[in-house]
Amino acid sequence: MEVSSLRRTIVSWLQAGPMVLVFFAFFLIPLVFVTIVSFWNYNDYEMIPEFSGRGYTDTFEGCIDQLPQFCTILRTYGSTLKFCIIVWALTLLIGFTVAYFLAFHVKSKTWQIALSLLCTIPFWTSNVIRMIAWIPLLGRNGVVNQVLVGLHLINEPLEWLLYSEFSVIIAFVHLFTFFMVIPIFNSMIRIDKSLIEAAYDAGATGWQTLINVILPLSKPGIVIGSIFVITIVMGDFITIGMMGGQQIASAGKIIQTRLDAIQFPAAAANAVILLIATMMIIVGMMRLVDIRKEL
Amino acid sequence: MSKTGSTKAGGLSRRNLLKSAAGLAGVAAGSGAITGFPYVKSAEPKVLRYLGTGVDEGDLIGAQCLKDTGIKLEYITATTDDVTKRVITQPNSFDLLDTEYFSLKKLVPSGNIFSLDAKKIKEFDNITPIMTKGVSPAGKKIGDQGTAPWKVMYVEGKDSKTFSKTPTEYVTLIPTVYNADTLGIRPDLIKRPITSWAELLNPEFKGKAATLNIPSIGIMDAAMVVEAMGTYKYADKGNMTKAEIDLTMKVMTEAKKAGQFRAFWTDFNQSVNLMASGETVIQSMWSPAVTAVRSKGIACTFQPLKEGYRSWASGFCVSKGISASNLELAYEFVNWYLSGWAGAYLNRQGYYSAVLSTAQKSMEPYEWAYWMEGKPAEKDIHAPNGTLLEKAGSIRDGGSYEDRMGSVACWNAIMDENDYMVRKWNEFIAA
Numbered sequence: 001m002e003v004s005s006l007r008r009t010i011v012s013w014l015q016a017g018p019m020v021l022v023f024f025a026f027f028l029i030p031l032v033f034v035t036i037v038s039f040w041n042y043n044d045y046e047m048i049p050e051f052s053g054r055g056y057t058d059t060f061e062g063c064i065d066q067l068p069q070f071c072t073i074l075r076t077y078g079s080t081l082k083f084c085i086i087v088w089a090l091t092l093l094i095g096f097t098v099a100y101f102l103a104f105h106v107k108s109k110t111w112q113i114a115l116s117l118l119c120t121i122p123f124w125t126s127n128v129i130r131m132i133a134w135i136p137l138l139g140r141n142g143v144v145n146q147v148l149v150g151l152h153l154i155n156e157p158l159e160w161l162l163y164s165e166f167s168v169i170i171a172f173v174h175l176f177t178f179f180m181v182i183p184i185f186n187s188m189i190r191i192d193k194s195l196i197e198a199a200y201d202a203g204a205t206g207w208q209t210l211i212n213v214i215l216p217l218s219k220p221g222i223v224i225g226s227i228f229v230i231t232i233v234m235g236d237f238i239t240i241g242m243m244g245g246q247q248i249a250s251a252g253k254i255i256q257t258r259l260d261a262i263q264f265p266a267a268a269a270n271a272v273i274l275l276i277a278t279m280m281i282i283v284g285m286m287r288l289v290d291i292r293k294e295l
Numbered sequence: 296m297s298k299t300g301s302t303k304a305g306g307l308s309r310r311n312l313l314k315s316a317a318g319l320a321g322v323a324a325g326s327g328a329i330t331g332f333p334y335v336k337s338a339e340p341k342v343l344r345y346l347g348t349g350v351d352e353g354d355l356i357g358a359q360c361l362k363d364t365g366i367k368l369e370y371i372t373a374t375t376d377d378v379t380k381r382v383i384t385q386p387n388s389f390d391l392l393d394t395e396y397f398s399l400k401k402l403v404p405s406g407n408i409f410s411l412d413a414k415k416i417k418e419f420d421n422i423t424p425i426m427t428k429g430v431s432p433a434g435k436k437i438g439d440q441g442t443a444p445w446k447v448m449y450v451e452g453k454d455s456k457t458f459s460k461t462p463t464e465y466v467t468l469i470p471t472v473y474n475a476d477t478l479g480i481r482p483d484l485i486k487r488p489i490t491s492w493a494e495l496l497n498p499e500f501k502g503k504a505a506t507l508n509i510p511s512i513g514i515m516d517a518a519m520v521v522e523a524m525g526t527y528k529y530a531d532k533g534n535m536t537k538a539e540i541d542l543t544m545k546v547m548t549e550a551k552k553a554g555q556f557r558a559f560w561t562d563f564n565q566s567v568n569l570m571a572s573g574e575t576v577i578q579s580m581w582s583p584a585v586t587a588v589r590s591k592g593i594a595c596t597f598q599p600l601k602e603g604y605r606s607w608a609s610g611f612c613v614s615k616g617i618s619a620s621n622l623e624l625a626y627e628f629v630n631w632y633l634s635g636w637a638g639a640y641l642n643r644q645g646y647y648s649a650v651l652s653t654a655q656k657s658m659e660p661y662e663w664a665y666w667m668e669g670k671p672a673e674k675d676i677h678a679p680n681g682t683l684l685e686k687a688g689s690i691r692d693g694g695s696y697e698d699r700m701g702s703v704a705c706w707n708a709i710m711d712e713n714d715y716m717v718r719k720w721n722e723f724i725a726a
Contacts, residue, residue: 260380
């Protein structure tokens with residue numbers, strides 16, 4: 001008994017080992033370095049290994065004396081958070097609906113697999129290309145505007161279709177809904193069908209079954225999908241840059257600008273701030289649903 | 296970082312030696328097996344790792360160089376900022392560096408680059424006085440605001456980190472290519488003459504203007520606009536005080552909030568797409584981007600403006616980690632680069648070459664007349680790769696070399712207050 005449990009411990013450590021190593025070497029150690037560097041000083045061309053809170057104080061520059069106006073960093077995170085909430089709500093709504101369709105309306109396993117593969121087709125190209133594809137569609141002289149003007153629905157092309165918050169949200173939803181579909185679908189197909197039958201037998205309407213049976217049982221998938229979407233949106237600067245015409249701030253862009261100016265400690269400080277902000281959101285979501293218990 | 300420099304360099308050159316020895320053996324073995332000629336053993340592979348910004352789209356230069364000198368260039372191409380980053384963080388990953396003068400304020404103090412010896416550059420004395428003295432060939436003094444090349448052309452000694460005000464033997468960058476930048480416009484959509492930088496913020500073009508989202512260059516264009524609007528006159532646009540940065544960014548922020556800008560761009564292709572699709576009708580632009588729009592059959596002018604141009608220049612130096620034999624190759628390559636073929640190639644792209652006399656010999660008289668003298672093209676004008684650029688009879692925007700380079704007002708720069716400026720730029724983007 002003793003021996004076999006020891007063996008099991010060793011085996012499970014061995015199984016987890018490669019992941020632990022990768023995690024340490026490529027995540028934890030670099031993260032420790034980034035945190036250390038974020039407290040260094042710097043000049044025009046090099047980092048100076050002496051303690052300095054400059055990366056942080058500069059980042060929060062004006063946050064108190066500019067009140068009631070928001071400082072750069074608060075405004076940036078405010079805008080990023082707004083994108084997070086809107087994109088999360090839309091991807092959840094669409095993702096949940098698609099997953100529901102796949103899990104409960106498509107009866108044959110083959111079709112389920114075929115249709116979920118269909119969802120992956122956009123991922124066969126790079127996300128930059130998927131983004132660029134929107135530009136000729138939404139531009140001032142783009143297809144959408146031409147059609148609307150052609151149908152005499154509008155007289156002047158709509159400017160807000162491209163290089164706006166609208167286009168950023170469209171691209172995000174297009175790019176990331178799939179990250180919601182798969183985990184939710186995964187949770188849904190594991191719901192015991194007899195539970196649903198029981199609900200019907202007990203006289204629940206379809207809507208009641210959805211709210212009281214399917215939704216609670218899909219929670220782990222929803223949370224996992226939400227974590228995917230929110231972490232990506234928080235760290236994104238390419239989509240916001242391309243679709244927002246680089247006129248909308250993002251935490252990632254601030255980091256990039258600092259890196260380009262060889263201000264590594266300031267970039268590191270911003271990275272740490274971004275990490276903390278993202279972690280806080282995720283911890284908040286984990287509070288709502290205990291994933292480990294639900295899995 | 297700099298303290299450990301010498302030991303690092305030592306270790307690296309040893310490794311380089313081993314590497315090149317292994318490479319030699321490999322080539323000898325490889326080619327021996329194929330050709331059967333034992334002599335191949337003596338042929339040293341002449342390879343230079345060339346880190347650059349790729350403004351000259353050097354594929355053809357690389358091919359010609361191999362043909363003329365037997366030196367094979369291994370290109371490592373990145374944006375100016377990334378090139379600077381690479382020099383600072385991985386100085387041993389390249390032999391030859393091709394970068395812009397304004398980054399020298401970061402590169403030279405880092406100690407990661409070596410200057411070249413002017414005496415070993417055959418055509419050095421024939422380099423255009425615009426680069427070395429700040430006067431045009433006709434003797435006109437040109438704008439010296441910003442990091443003008445002649446201000447950072449020399450260092451005091453071989454390994455010195457201090458720029459010298461007077462010419463010395465040690466040249467930070469051997470000039471290769473430079474140009475004068477201005478606003479690009481769509482004449483077919485604007486339909487009236489544009490003569491001033493101030494037009495970038497003219498409400499007439501609300502939602503149809505763009506500028507670049509590269510802080511160090513973007514703020515210079517912004518300063519040109521602020522000055523043209525008569526809001527403020529800078530002592531040095533390329534080295535603003537904090538108050539001047541605040542003022543400049545305030546003007547730009549107000550315009551941004553009023554919806555003046557359609558978008559900002561960071562790379563060449565974005566600027567081409569914005570202009571070609573009609574999203575913007577007036578924007579900061581680079582010369583080859585204008586050419587690219589025009590080659591799609593869309594009217595686009597690289598508009599000369601009365602306040603003058605914002606100029607930039609690039610040149611060659613070497614890594615501190617370069618081996619002695621590769622250093623000789625670097626000199627051979629730089630001498631080849633200035634000897635005419637490459638200069639003609641650059642001029643045909645609408646850039647300017649450092650040694651005009653040699654480039655002229657490698658160009659047809661009608662080409663020289665079009666590109667450099669501002670005369671109407673006698674024949675169709677073709678790019679080095681053969682695409683038709685202009686039909687016979689057209690005249691280059693901005694005219695002759697003298698007219699364009701003589702009207703330079705300022706140079707791309709890194710300010711003393713760079714850190715503050717970058718923060719303010721981020722604030723501008725977030726506004």
